Amino acid sequence: MKPLPWGDYPRIWIIGLVAVGLLARSAPAQDEQSDADLLKEARSHFEPLPKDMATAEFPVSPERVRLGRKLFFDPRISSDGAVSCSRCHLAALYATDGLPKSLGVHDQTLPRNAPTVLNAGLSFKQHWDGRFANVEEQAKLSLLGPGFGNPDYATAMARIRAIPGYVALFQESFPGEPDPISEDHWSKAIGAYERTLVSPSRFDDYLRGKPNALSTAERNGLRTFIETGCIDCHKGPGLGGLGFRKFGVASEYWKATGSPDIDKGRFGVTNDPADLYKFKVPVLRNVAMTPPYFHDGVINDLPKAVRIMAKVQLDIELSDPEVESLVTFLGSLTGTIPESFERAPVLPAGGFRPNSSASSHARTK
Template identity: 45%
Template sequence: MTKQKYTLSVLVILCLGLVGCGPSQETKELQAKAKQMLGALPTSMPGAENDTPELIALGKKLYFEKKLSQNNTQSCNSCHNVEGKAAGVDNLPTSPGAFGKTGDRNSPTVLNAGFHFLQFWDGRAKNLHEQAKGPILNPGEMAMPNEAEVLKRLKDDSEYPGLFAKAFPSAKDAITYENLAEAIAAFERTLVSPSRFDDFVNGDHSALSQEEQNGLQTFISSGCTSCHGGKLLGGDSFRKLGQVNPYETNDLGRFNVTKDASDKYFFKVPSLRNVALTGPYFHDGKVATLEDAIKKMGYHQLGQNLSEADVTKIAKFLGSLSDKTRTN
């Protein structure tokens, strides 16, 4: 056998060996743990099975419709940008309304929102349908004076009467505020964002790098899953901000809805999906970087001073939760 042939044979054997090598025992155990404690994102949101193409198309047009704001300057997409690689937010601490007034809470991502147990930081809307009705009439947001003016604009438009009729074929008067909200919700139910983490949970051991796997292990061992658990890694409970060490804020959170003193400073736990793309962070948008957010959560919620090394590891893992179509 010539030297060249021998070298080629060795390379073939090495390649076959590498192909034959499966995941390490540690990776297998981590996959099993992640599947049990977190799980993969479902392929569709609750209620999506009833959404027709016509309803979704109408909802998408309405989502980008600036006529739904008093001065024709804002749409749903203004604060919850889903165009291109945008992750359903405006990446501002808090968002300006139609007339320039800035809100007092950070705009959460609309991606995967239909999986959440309630909507808004304080949970004041029970679902996407109810949530969609709020900003249009909010004086600090889209600032329309009332439902009647919203419907008048839609009825006077050359396209909307026909689009509503197709989306709601059995309705005598298809253009209603409830139908508007349902159409927007139908479009939002299409905004499911699968990630490399889901591939990992579903059995692809190579979907996460070793650094990301180390970060996942640190995320779990540090106790982050005590709040950020389940398929959304959050989005399914309220927790007091400053659970162990107080967090300085004047926002009373859930209390503003319930008026129950025990709800003071409680907020919906945000989902960590796409968190690497949705900064700045927290309800007030005052935390600029993901690493700083991780540090503050460790301190305020878990009573831990996470090391720089652990913060870096966790941040690496959280990056794997980003929508695969919205990352560079």
């Protein structure tokens, strides 16, 4: 190619500069437009977390929250004296235990994976199969389940009464009651505490109108989340927790997850064939911090869980960049753990801690 005469260079430079200038002006304008559209769309699917999850029926008085917090961390109410709510819902693991399936009293294995209790009050029902109406009912029945292993409520309440400092705390929380230590009050106090456990993240700042609270990569992930169809199930303030859906809409879940046994989910509660393999859509807040995944904890890492979701729920094979993008977005849902959860409270002294051979064996195993 013949070199251009020197005189032509300035013209090319000018054309080039004008073109670059136009691009530079219009590109951010376009970005701003699409950022605004994305925020608007996001607000139609999601909401920022509330300050707390109190309802008219279940208020959060400071006294109840203080008592409930102590009860949550107290191992002395379990039959072997070793299990508290916080044993399986550890602050250091974002209120989970990091196990595929939790271990209850005498190290017996529970049937499912422990979900986080952070933001759990947002869910329309509790447990993977929704067997409990709310966190209060969940806390009450926990006393008799394989986690705590009490034979009946009277035995559990006797364990609380054996700790003198609790009497005044129950009285303050439920004033005017002749016998304030009861399983209903235990569950209302723990429930009140749980209803304060919200973990806001940058995603909430974003939804409140700050597009830059999320990085460009996170916003692209959010777009992928919406466009792929994850929002069909994972929506609302918790990005889940609003209904039951079949796990395995497009294909059988256990083939994709390699689950060793087939859990029938909601069917186990209702016995209705329409509920076979239905599970509560889990809240995705803090999901990056709460492996292993799914009701049986068989999947260890988030990219794998996301790929399986797309395949079995939506019949979509995601590309590696799509998976990465979704995982990046999900990371923005990691919030701040409330200080009242991160730090264990001091408990009233006393009580009886059994030391049977079975429980000491379990503890030293």
